[in-house]
Amino acid sequence: MRWEEVREQFPDEWVVCEALKSRSENGYWLIDEVALIDRFDDSTDAMKRYYELHREQPYREYGFFHTSREELKLREKWAGVRGLR
Template sequence: MKWSEIRRRYPNKCVLVEAISAYSKENKRIIEEMSVLEDHKNSSDAWSRYKKLHLECPARELYIFHTNNKNIEVENRLLRLIQE
C-alpha cells in the first residue's frame, strides 16, 4: 500500500508498518510499498509492539509513522564501532 492510501484508511493514528518495496538513495530510505501490521492511538503502544516484533525477527524492515504526516522520510544511519 502507498503512504497516501494508508493515511486515508487510518486517519490520526500511529501505524506500525513493514516495508514491502524499498530502496536507498542519497542517504534516505525510500519506501514505495508497505503493509500496515497494526494501528495504535498512541506511539508508546506502537513502540512496545515494534520492539516485540523486532526481537522476534530483526531482519524485518519495520517502521512507526503517524498518519498526520503528509510525507514520510527515513534517513539511513551508519553505525560505527570505534575500537580503542
C-alpha cells in the same frame, strides 16, 4: 499498500508497518510500499508493538509512524562498517 492509502484509511493514528518496497536516495531511506500490521492511538503502544516484532524477527524492516507524515522518508545512519582497503 502505498503510504497515501494508509494515510487516507487511518488518519491521525500511529501505525506499525513492514516495508515491502523501499529505496535509498541521497542519504535517505524512502519507503514506497508497506504492509500494515497494527494501528494505535498512542505512540507508546505503537513503539511496544514495534519492539515485539523486531525482537521476534530482527531481519524484517518494521517501523512505526504517525499518519500525519506526508511521506516515509528517513535519514539513513552510517553503521560504521568500513569496506576493504
